[in-house]
Amino acid sequence: MTSVEGDVQAMSLDDKTDTNLNDNVLVKKLVELGIDHQVYSHAACTTAEDLVSNVALPAKETHTKNLFFKDKKHGLFLVTIHPSSHVNTKELGKLLKLEGKTNLRFADAALLQECLQCQPGTVGPLAIVHDKDQKVTQVLDQKLLDYAKIHSHPLRNDASVVLTPSDLQSYLCQVGHEPLVVELGDAQPLSGKIPANRPPTTKKGGTTTNPAAAANAPKNKDKKTAKKGDTLLALQWKKDENFAMWYSDVIVLSEMISYYDISGCYILRPWSYKIWELMQVWFNAKIQALDVENAYFPLFVSQDRLEKEKDHVEGFAPEVAWVTKSGDGELAKPIAVRPTSETIMYPAFSDWIKSHRDLPLKLNQWSNVVRWEFKDPTPFLRSREFLWQEGHTAHVDYEDSQVMVMEALDLYKGVYQDLLAVPVIPGYKTEKEKFAGGHQTTTVEAYIPGSGRAIQGATSHNLGQNFGKMFDITFQDEKGESQTAWQTSWGLTTRTIGVMVMVHGDDTGLVLPPAVAPLQAVIVPIISKKLKVEDATPYCESILKDLVAAGIRAKLDDRVIYNPGWKYNHWEQKGVPVRIEVGPRDIENKQARVVVRYNGEKVDMTVDNLGQALHTKLDEIQNAMFAKAKETRDSHLVQVTEWKDFVPNLELNNLVLTPWCGGEHQDWEEWVKNKSREESLASRGEEGEDERCATSVAAKTLCIPFEQPELPEGTKCIASGLPATCWVLWGRSY
DSSP: OEEETTTEEEOOHHHHBOGGGTTSHHHHHHHHHTOOOEEEEOSOOOSHHHHHHHSOOOTTEEOOEEEEEEETTTEEEEEEEOTTEEOOHHHHHHHTTOOSOOOOEEOOHHHHHHHHSOOTTOOOGGGGGGOTTOOEEEEEEGGGGGSSEEEEOSSSTTEEEEEOHHHHHHHHHHTTOOOEEEOOEEOOOOTTOOOSOOOEEEOTTSOEEEEOSOTTSOOOTTOOOOOTTOOTTSOSSOTTTOHHHHHHHHHHHTTSEEEOSSTTOEEEOHHHHHHHHHHHHHHHHHHHTTTOEEOOOOSEEEHHHHTSSHHHHHHHGGGOEEEEEETTEEEEEEEEEOSSSHHHHHHHHHHHOOBGGGOOEEEEEEEEEEOOOOSOOBTTTBOSEEEEEEEEEEESSHHHHHHHHHHHHHHHHHIIIIISOOOOEEEEOOTTTSOTTOSEEEEEEEEETTTTEEEEEEEEEEEETHHHHHTTOEEEOTTSOEEEOEEEEEEEETHHHHHHHHHHOBTTBOOOOGGGOSOSEEEEEOOBTTBOHHHHHHHHHHHHHHHHHTTOOEEEOOOSSSOHHHHHHHHHHTTOSEEEEEOHHHHHHTEEEEEETTTOOEEEEESTTHHHHHHHHHHHHHHHHHHHHHHHHHTTEEEOOSGGGHHHHHHTTOEEEEEESOTTOHHHHHHHHHHHHHHHHHHHTOSOOOTTOSOOSSOEEEEEESSOOOOOTTOBOTTTOSBOOEEEEEEOBO
8 A cells, every 4th residue: 555645545557457458358459459458356336436435546546437429310328427527418419519409318227238338337438339339429528638648447447447548448449439528517416426435544643534625626616624723523514415424423432333345335333333232222222121032043945945036036136145155165046135034034933833822923133134235335324234123923803913013103203303303204114115016115205405305214014914924823712713924024234324314413413302312421621731630520520420320321521632622623523412511610619510512502590400400401402302303304395286386395305295096106206207307407408327326316105294284185196197186295205
């Protein structure tokens, strides 16, 4: 590794050059043409964001982003740009001087394979050599040519080829595709899209630490710079200016997350894991009161079991990770890593349940799950491995199972509202959005003001008898007749933590609700010439003892290597609800200054019974945070009865409640999704959106809320014009 600009560690090509790639067809072509190049392998990266995050480069080198467009009139275009550049298809048409009307859209994978012989995620400008029929026009971003070296994929996403700009242009000309060079503007990030990773930086001394902006990225106009005397330990992004990068900064600098060398996988540091543990303690007590017992089932599931329920496996098939080798040998049959546990648990249910006396069977497990996401992995919200609890129960009839479904959903509402101070809307999922293979799905839906998007908080499913029939979960009833059990499943994940961060965090860092804060109060002595450590410590320890006795999670920060100001910033960034400052006057007056994180309130309080007083204060903070979040959410919740008002309200970052002809009308649901995408893109002057992006401008149904406004007789569905039977909630969603 070589040091670049002091703080950023960048890749040394001497270390990375990979002779095993010499057989690559594009590498061979470079050799044939006598063009100087270097080639190296790295972790698989399917997007430019992945590359920037996981493969750090020196400041004068850059990765590329490659977009493959088609236009019925003007043909095909491979557009190779800097990762920070933005492509507006209408403006691109003008830059390319295309005559008449242009309609540039993303080409599909089949056309990409046909023309360039590569798959999505492996595209680079070198692939243009496969365009023998000269159907594709190569376009280069002028910004790339300002760098010393350009890195791009050679038909595979786990390797890159390095060329100088002049050598890249020489290659393109020699293979018959002289590039068109255009000047593009910088990207304006969509508020809901969050980068999967941030490239690593180094602490003083050279050890790798929190991700930060890539060394080769241009300065963002929203990004703060350190003034004299400041440090860059503070957040570099503002929540209302660049929500995506703000979120990434918050979870890294508050020591919740560390990045891992496999894209989409993250390390939960103690600060975030403690939050998860506090939720576990609360939830375990609640489910045990419902006679639910904890258990643990294996991580792996056989292919036969996973594929036994057709609709179920189809719902998860694209995300299933398979184990195919053991050491050097191939497994006789592939084994899946659990995407969920229905097919793992239910054969055991079949063995255990024989009589109505064995019911209800209520189990819960805390475990990890692997779903191999390929669309914009985002810490906590969308990752390839995540932690969750999953409850699975079996019952004698529908009525009993439905009681369990609603009890579980009510607990999820409690997690969000009572612990995380995040308001949610409970309701039923439509047929299109329900759990694959299930009878009915209920949900709690949250709202993220910073991005204007909804997010599914947690779900509770009535599985009906479908899985019981598949796995022969039968029992003898009181009459001695054989019956099939009714089942439920319900799950809550570490997504909860990300939702909490997004809803409450500010430009300083985390703002934690007291109920889940790893530390609810931190004591900071103000050491100076007037107050020595030996005088402050006994006073502060007495306060700490009182707080702990009152059941408050508290800490005395008695580190002498940091000054009080640094400690204030540190604990504010980590979101500790209350800071207790102790100076010489406080000791003299037998008091302490209490500073509230969420609103900055400062109040002097006597140290007599401070623990009890602070306990009350923490309850007030919890309630105030929920009230503030609910007020914000409610201000973005609107009712719309005519289509003309639907997309404009989406553009205002609103959740939209509309009359609907019923959750079974999947065709009209798809119509709304497509129509809202089309109108939103048109209003933005865009022709299409990247299918690899996890977030979309299209609306989707969130739920049919349990609490329904009055529906006047004769009200029509907003989409079909059929008589409306209910109100349905729509929004853009993660």
